[in-house]
Amino acid sequence: MSQLIRPPLWIGQVIFLFALGALWQALANYGFINPILIGDPVGILLFLYNGLFTNYTLVPHLLWTLWATVSAFLIGSILGIGVGSLFVAYPGLEKFLEPIFAGLNALPRVALAPLFLLWFGLGISSKIALGASLTFFIVLSGTVAGARSVDSDHLTLSRMLGATSTQIFTQITLPGAVPTLFSSLRLGLIYALLGVVAGELLAARAGLGQALSLFAGSFQTNGVFAVLFLLALIGSCILAAMNRVEARFLRWK
Template identity: 50%
Template sequence: MLGHALFVIIVFLIWELAAARGPLEPTFFGRPSGIARYLYKGFVTEGQLWLELGYTVLGAGISFVGGSLCAIAVGLVFVKFPRIHRATEPYTTLLNAMPRIALVPLFLLWFGLGIGSKIAVGFSLTFFIVLSATIAGMRSVDRDHLLLSRALGATPSQIFFKVMLPSAVPVIFSGVRLGLIFALLGVVGAELIAAEHGLGQTVAYLQATFNVDGVMAILILLSLLGLGASSLMSRLERNLLAWQ
């Protein structure tokens, strides 16, 4: 941890010196001192960034939870009833192939400029990622375990809930962790196009006003937000899968 902190400090010092001495033009690359001033003003002096951060986190959280729960439920139904999966697979593949960012104008038309359209984009990204992971995890169960369970007289429901589902949890959780990141990306991407609030909308405004320090500050903030979410999910995964 100390090594990572030292590396980041060195990178920012080199960046600041390069911006001050000339190799890097602050107009195009910003400088760490300007980034720090923007963040201090946004979080401490004026506090406006708390509101924008809250909108983005709320949208990403709702789309992640809703998309993950729906995807896991649908995935379990597909595995339990293969005929339903075969009948719907072409349509789910077609929907998943659609570029969600290109659908943002439609979501804006349907759900408005508010947080609803951002949740719809994040939900659509999370749903298909977690759905694929759920199906893959359930199908990756060791066949020897299934044969042994049947030989010992386990019922189909017991095999499903006590053998298949626990064995598939690691793969499902990998999809859930990835779904969290894509929920955040979807919400921010939709905010960049059109929004009333959010960090994506803030980046769009700062870019239009040529405030490079502000743009860099929001990008760093989003990176830290994604890193924190990923680390939290990894820790939760280790705790939940400690039995393995």
Template identity: 50%
Template sequence: MMSAEKALRASAHAAFILIVVGFWEYSAQQGWLDATFFGRPLGIASYLWRGFYIDGQLWLELGYTLMGAALSFVGGAVAATAVGLVFTMLPRLNRVAEPYLTFFNAMPRIALAPLFLLWFGLGIGSKIAVGISLTFFIVLSATVAGIRSVNSDHLILSRALGATPAQIFLKVTMPSAVPVIFSGLRLGLIFALLGVVGAELIAAEHGLGQTLAYLQSTFNTDGVMALLALLAVLGLCTTSFMNRIERALLAWQ
């Protein structure tokens, strides 16, 4: 059951959104806001209704984007976590690799998207490559920082009590590092989505980014605003999903 406080908070958010949307629509009807530049809520709703429930095309584009973002996130997160664990066990290797990682991380991946398109083509492969390149460095930094932030007194006490390295890692190091690592994973998931959409904006066969680029070129402001709102909702949902997983893993605290 939803508590009274949560229900009141949800009602307040809903009322605020309705007021903003209502004022937006009224302003567009009265000519205070030019619908050519800002769109209209009714036009946005009509575009989403038609795209999802009339011709169903948006389901296909949404599926391509979500699949690319999911594969990018999983690939980048797994690789970054593995490399981060190696770096924490071999600090000297981390010091040697750090300038090279900083060099590659400083490269603007969206600017490199045309190169990825040349290597992997217009299909989903190039979008996954861009997403992984964004996710990897964020999760890697969070993994290394999280493991290194473990209280040294806890490690010393665990060794003194006879805990094995595996027990220390599973029962002391990882539980303590989870909050920091999940902060990186949360950002990594968002950046995976942004990377895929950004690459789709440049060139793609399918995806929300490709649709957004077409709508911009045809000055379909309602469609552009609708897809921007849809992407914002996706970002909100993914962040909420990661927060729930984090709370479940940290229920012991």
């Protein structure tokens, strides 16, 4: 007997989401739920379509959030990889600074958002600072953990063959840390988005978080769900893009 051909997984996922949306719409149409409080899928999709392609009300907020997220991710990642590399190269420095960094990492950065607003203002700088602070510690931990997960036999063999400390660090330690590093980068990018949106929710001139707060305050439930759907879509695209970049960098494995 020939083996049955299974449909792609994404088809089942689309069918499930469509069925869930149809059930939601039916409950709203027949009065089982209040669309004013819960919204309805058709209204949400229309709001999202109009905001992106007709009246463009969501486009400036989307661009603002994306720019802040990318900037926060790049700043936090560069600093995290740089400091993590220093910790790996100079263990004494890590031992000296570890209590300080542990205390800073334990601080809830979202609770510190008012301080960032005070220091950097209501503009995009405070959102970038908040997102970068979340990304930094995640990438820092991933860099250190990845570098220390390198096989010790490879390091010993390299020293026996006469490799210098710089050659070992750049050609063995860093490439061996790439898988763990990419896991932290993927998570750091998501947290950069979360930090930016959290800052926008508190106070901002623009951004999806600011739009979310505005729609919630004016009881535009469909607008709230439209922004949430857009944020979920951005998060999914971020993860998919990072997975592709990771696969490209790890072809050697």
